[in-house]
Amino acid sequence: MSNAARTPPSIPTIDRVPCVATVADAAGGVFLATTPARSRPLGLPVASGLLAGVSLALWLPWLAPLWLLLAAAVVGAPAWWQAWRGRWMGAYLVGFALAGLHATHALSVQLPVDWEKRDVEVRGRLVELPQHQPRRTAFAFRVDRANDQPEPLRGRLLRLSWYDERDGTGTGRDEVQAGQRWEMTVRLRAPRGLRNPGGFDSEKHAFAGRVSASGYVREPGKARLEQAGTGINAWRGAMSQRIADSVAPESARFLSAFALGDTRGLDDEDWHVLRATGLSHLVAISGMHVGIVAGFFALAMAGVWWVFPGLGRRVPRPIAAAMGGLVGAILYAAVAGFALPTVRTVLMVAVVAGMRIQRRRSTTLEVLALAMIAVLVVDPLSALTAGFWLSFFGVAWLVWCLPEVGRRPPHDLVSAQGVATIGLLPLTAVLFDQASLAGPLANLVAVPWWTLVVVPLSLVGTALELLHAGWGLWAWDAAAWCFQLSWPLFDTMAASDMALWWLRESRWYALPLALAGAFWLLLPRGLPGRPLALLLWLPLLWPARDLPAPGEVDIQVLDVGQGSSVLVRTAAHNLLYDMGPSTPDGFDSGERVVIPALRALGVERLDRAVVSHADNDHSGGFEAVRRRTGIDSANAPEDSGIADTLPCVAGEQWQWDGVSFRFMHPPPYFPYLGNDASCVLRITGKHGSALLLGDVGKVIERDLVRRSRLDAESAIKAEVVLVSHHGAANASDPALVEATGAQLAIMSSGHGNRFGHPRTEVTRRWQDAGAATPDTAQDGAIRVRMGEAGISVETRRAARPRLWDAGRRDNKPLVDAAPELSYRPD
Template sequence: MALPALFGPACATAMLAGAGACLALPALPAWPWLLVVACTGMVLASRERWARLAGVLLFGFAFAGLHAAHALRQQVPAAWVGKAHALDGRIVELPLHEPRRTRFEFVVDADAAQPAALRGKRLRLAWYEDDPRARARLVAGSRWRLPVQLRPPQGLRNPGGNDGEKQAMAARIAATGHVLEPALARRLSPPAGIEAWREAMSARIAATALPSSRFIRALALGDTRSLTEDDWSRLRAAGLTHLIAISGFHVGLVAGFFALLSVACWWACPGLCRHVPRPFAGGFGAIAGAFAYAAMTGFALPTLRTAVMIAALVAARCLRRRQRLVDTLALGCIVLLLLDPLAILGAGFWLSFAGVAWLLWCLPAEQGPRRWAMVHDFAAAQAVATLGLLPLTVTLFGQASFAGPFANLAAVPWWSLVVIPLALLGLLAESLHAGGGAILWHAAAWCFDGLWPLLARIADSPLAMAWLPESRWHALPLALLSVFWLLLPRGVPGKPLAMLLWLPLLCPPRDLPGQGEAELVVIDVGQGLSVLVRTARHSLLYDMGPATPDGFDAGARAVVPALHALGVGSLDAALLSHGDNDHAGGWAAVAREFPIAALLAPAGSPAPGIANCVAGQSWEWDGVRFRMLHPTPGFPYLGNEASCVLRIETARGSALLTGDIGHYVERALLRREGARLRNQVVIVPHHGSAGSSDPGFIDATRAQLAVVSSGAGNRFGHPKPQVVRRWCDAGAEVLDTARSGAVRIWLGRNGLQADERRASRPRLWDAARRRHAAAGLCYAPE
C-alpha cells in the first residue's frame, strides 16, 4: 500500500476531520490531555500506512482544541463586568458608522502600562455619540487612549440565528464593550499602515458621489459598510454574496499583474537572469503580489487561501515537480489549518474548499479544442458549483437561491473580468497620483450599473430564493451523498432515486403540534420579548423584540431568522402587547418579511394596531382557545400596565403571556379572573422586575414553568433575585433566555415539555454559560 503523502489529499481530509470533530464537542478536554494527543499524533504521522492518517487526524483534533482553549482563556472573566479601564491601543479593521454609534475593533498595546490581562488582546467596542462628526475621527490605523467598560463576548442563541460567541472565539475577541466617556477619549497618533490606506481609498471612492460607489468600494476593498439591508437581501437572493467582497479571484488578478510586472523587469534587464531565471522571477512576483494584497485585506480567508495556493504552485514549479491541482488544494487546506484551525468555524472556509473540490472532481482537466469550449466549461462549472454547494448553503444559511445560477452566469464574467479589474486599477492609479483613480472608478461604476438593474430584477422575483426550516444533523451528509451520486458519470444507475436523499434537508419535519395542542417558542431577543405560538395550522407572534437607534434590531437579527428556521411562512395574527420599544421595536422588520393577517395592540398604544386587544376577546384555532384577559374596556393606555395579557388554553394545559404588567394589574387580574390565572406556563411579567410578580399573583398561577426573557448583563438587573425566589418558592422551574437561549415549550399529549437551545445544542464556546444555566435560577443571591 502506498504511503499517504503528508501534505496530500488524504492527510488534508484527516486533519480537517480531526479539527472539525474537536470543535463539535460540547466541551474541551483539559489542555494537558490535548497536548498528549498532539504528541501521539505527531509520532503516528511519521509511521506508515493507516497509522499516518490516524496520526494526522489526532494531531488535527488536538491542535484545534489547543487553539480553542487558548482563545477561550484569553476572554475576560465575568467578574470584569461593570469595571472601567483606560486602555491604549490601535483601531484595526474599518470602523462601522451607524446612526448613533460606531463599532470598531481595538487591539490593546502590549506594553507594561496596560492591564496585564488585556495586553495585546483584540476588543470589539462601541462608541455612542449623537454627533457623527465626533465619531468620524475614529479611523482605521489610528491610536487612541479610551476609557472603556468590558464584558465577555455574548450573543443570542436562536434557531436560524448567528452565533455571536462562536464568531468572537474564531476572531480571538477577548471582550466586547463600549467607550464610557467619549469626551475623555484622546487620539495618540494619526492613522498609519495598511488599515489607514484602505480607509483613505474607501473615502476617495465615496467622494466620487456615484450612486453605485458603495459596490465599487466592496468589490475593490472589501468595504461593505455602506451596503444597505436591501442590497444584501438582493445579493443573497441572487446568490452573489461570494462576489461582492474581496475574493480569491481578486488575489489572482493582483498576483497575475505582479507576475507580468516581474517578467517585464527581467525582459528589460536580461542580466538579472544570471541570478534568478525569468520564470522564477515571475513566480516570486506573483507570491509577493498575492500576499501583499492578502495583507491589505486583513488576511481574509479567501485571500489567504488563494495566496497559499499560488505559493504552492510556484514552489512546485521551482522544484520542477509536477503537482496536481488537487494536491495544491490539499496543501492549501493543511497550511490554513496550521495557521488557524478555528477558520473552519466560518462558512467561507467550507464554501471555498468545497466549491473547488467539486470542480476538480467533476470537470475534466484537459479537453481537446472545440467550439464554444470556454462557454460550455463555464456553464458546466456553474452547474456543478450550484448543485455541489446547495447542501452547505441550506445548512449554513437556511436558504436556497434558485436565481443564483442564472445571475452568476451574467455577473461572474462581467464583474470579474471588467468591473473588478477597473476598480483595482483605480486603486493603483490613485496610490500613484491623487485623483488618478477617479476616471477608472467612474468606468467601473458605469459598467456595474449596466448589469445591476437586471440582477436586481432577478433577485426581486418571488421565486428567486426560498427559506428552508432547520433540518436534523443527518440531512447534510445524506444530501452530499446525493450530490456525489448525481455527479457521477453518465450511465451510473439509480440517479433518480438519489433525489430522495434531499428530502431530509429540503423538507425536514417541522414538529407541529397536533389538534388541541400548542407550542410556544420564547425567542432570545436580549432585553425584550418575543413569543411564537403555534397550533396545528396557525401561528401567532406575541411581541417582536427591541430595535434601538444605534442599529440593533432584534426583529431582523433574531425573530425573522427564527421564524424562517421554524418553517413559519406567514402569521395568522400578531399581537403587540404595548408600545414600548423592547416589545414593539422589531415590528417593522417582521412585517417586511411575513404576511400578517391580523394585528392587535392596546387602545392608545403608539404601536400600530389594526384592532384593539380588549379583555373578553376570544377565538379558537385547531382546538386551542385564545382568550384576552387585559386590558378591560375603557382602560387608559398607561404603557406597561396596559399590556395585552393573553391566555392560551389547550386540552393538555395552558399558558399565560403577560407583557410588562405590574403589581396593580396583577392584583386586578387576581380579583377578576380567579381560577383562570392557573396556568402551567407563565411568561414572567416585565422581565422579572421588582415591580411585578406579586406573591398573590404567583400563588394563583400555580405555574410549573416560569420563563424570563431578559438580556445578559442588562443594566436593569433583571430578573431580580427576590422575584426569582418567589417563583421558585411557589414550585415553578424558572428559565431565563439570557442563560438558556431560546426556550421551546410544548403543551401536548406528553404533558408539559421544554427545550433550552443552549442545553440541547451544546457548543464548547458557551460551556461556561451552560454551567451557569444548569445551576438554575433558584439560587440565593451572593
C-alpha cells in the same frame, strides 16, 4: 458581511505557460501548479485526516483536557511523518491536538467574569475600518502589550462601540478612524450573543476571531487621541473616502468593496439583493480577486523575463513568475486588510510557488490538499467559518467533475455553475438556511462581467490614485458605469418571490445524506438510478416541522436580549406575541432574530400578531416582521400608537385547532397607561394553559386575580407563565404567583442588563411556589410543548451545547442540566 453560496467559475488548465494559473474558487482562491506529482506525507488522505481531527475538536460540546491534547500531539506527529499507510491517523491526532490547543487559547484570552462591568482605562490602536452608524461607531481595538495596561487585556482584541454623547460635547465619534492610537475608558464583558433557531452565532464568530471582550466607550468626551491613523488600514479608509467623494453614491459603495474590501457602505437592501442572487461572494475582496491579481503579477513577471531573456540565467522564468504571483497576492491581501479569505489564498499561492521553486509536479487535488494543510496548521479555528468549507469543497467538486475544463470556455462556465449549484447546495443550506434559486443564472452574468471588467477597472483606478491623486478617476468612472449596467438586472431578479428559498432547520444527519446525494448526482452520465439521489436531499430541503397535534400547543420564547418575543404554534396556525427591540444603533430584533427564527421553524405567514404594548423592547421589531412576513391580523392596546392594528380587549377569544385563545386585559375603555395597558393573553389547550403577561405591574396582576375569582372564564390558572416585565421587582405579585399555580415561569431578559432583571427575589418567589425558572439570558431560546406526554421544555443552549458557549462560563449555571425536562400538569 453576510456569506452566501460561493459559486466558482470555470478552472482553466494551462500547459507550458511559465506562470501560475489562476483558479476560480470564489471564496478561497487557488492556484494550479502545472506539474503533477504526489507528496504522500502531505497528500489528500493526510489532509482529510487533519480536517477530521480539527472538526472533532471544535464541534465537541466540551473542551478536551490539556493532557489529552498533548498526548495526541506527541503520538500523532511521529505517526504522521512515519512512512506507513496509517499516517492519516497521525494527522487526525495532530489536527485534534492543534484545534484543541487553539481553542484553549481562544477561551483563555476572553475576559474573566470578575472584570465585567468595570470601568477600565486602556490604550491601543484601531486595527480595522470603523463602522459609522447613525448613533454609534463600532470598531476593533487592539490593546497595547505594555506593563501599564490591565493584565487580562494586554495585547487583546476588543470589539467596542462609541455612542453619541447626549450633551454633544467632547471628541466626536466621527473622528475615530482606522490606524489611530487612543487612550479611553471602556466597560467590557466577555463575548456574548443571542441563541435562537436560525440565528447568527456571534459567540462562534468572536471565538474564531480570538475576540477577548466586547463593550463600549465610557465618557467619550474624555477619550484622548494619541496618534493619527497610520498603516494599511488608515490608507484603506482614506482611499475609500476618496472613492466616495469621486464616484456617484449608487456605485461608490460597491467600488470600495471591489477594490478595498470595504463593505461598510452597503445597506440591508443591498445585502438582500446580493443574498437573493447568490452574489455576496463577489462583492468584497475574495480569494478569487486575489487570484486574479496574483495571476496578472505572474504574467507581468513572465513578460519581463521574455523581454530580457538574460534574466533567465539567474532565475528561471517559471520561478520568477511564481514569485511574482506570490508578491501580488500578498500586496492585494494587504489592501484587503488581510481578511481571512485573502489570507487563505496567500497560503495557497505560497504552496504552489514553493512547488514551482522546488520544480515539483503535482496534481490539482494534491495542491488543494497541501493548501488545506497549510491553512489548518496556521489557523485551525478557520474551520469554524463558512468560507473555509465553501472554498475547499467548491474547488474539490470542480476538479473532480470537470477534469478537462478549459477547452470550451462558454460550456465550461455553464458546467461549473451547475456543479457548484448541486455540490454546494447542501453546505449553503446548512450554513445559511437558504438557497438562491436565481444564483446560478446571476453568477453566469456577474462572474465574468464583474470579475473581468468591473474589478480590474476598480483596481486600476486604485493603483493610479496611489501613484498620483486624480489619475485613477477615469478608471473608477468606467468601473461605476459598467457596474450600473448589470445592477438593475440583479435588483429585478432579487425582487422575485422565487429568488431566495428559505429552508427550515434540519436534523444532524441531513447534511451527510445530502452530500452523498450530490455525489451520486454528479457521477458520470449513464449511471442508472441517478434521479433517486434526490431522495437523499429530502431530510435537508424538506425536514419535518414537528408541529403539535390538534389540541397541543408549541411555544417558542425567543432570545431577543432585553425584550420579549414569543411564537405560539398550533397544528395549523401561528401567533407571534411581541417582536423584541430595535435600537438606534441599527440592531433590529425583528430583522435579525424573529424573521430568521420564523424561517428556520418553517413559519411562512402569521395568522395573528399581538404587540403587548408600545414600549420598544416589545414593539421595536414589529415593522420589520410586518414588512418581511405576511400577517393576517394584528392587535395592540388601544391608543398605543401602533398603526394598522386592532385593539385587544379583555373577553375577546377565538379557537384554532382545538386550542382556545383569550385576551384577559385590558378591559373595554381602559386608557393607555404603557406597561399596565399590556395585552395579556391566555392560551388553553387540551394538556395545559399558558399566560403571557406583557409588562403589567402588581396592580393589574391583583386585578387579574380578583376577576378570576369572580368569573370562571377569567381564570388565570396556567401551567406556563411568561413572567411580567422580564422579572422586574414591580411585578409578579404573590397573589398572582399563587393563583396561576405555574410549573414553569419563563423569564425573558437580556444578559447583564442594566435593570438587574430578573430580580433575585422575583425568581425565588416563583421557585418557592414550585415553578422552574428558565431565563433566555442564560438559556437562549426556550421551547415549551404542551402535549399528551405533559409539558416538555427544551432550552437552546442545553440542547445544542457549543465549545465556545459563553453561558457555561457564567457564575450562574444553566437552568437545565439536560437538553429536555418534562413536567406533568396536575
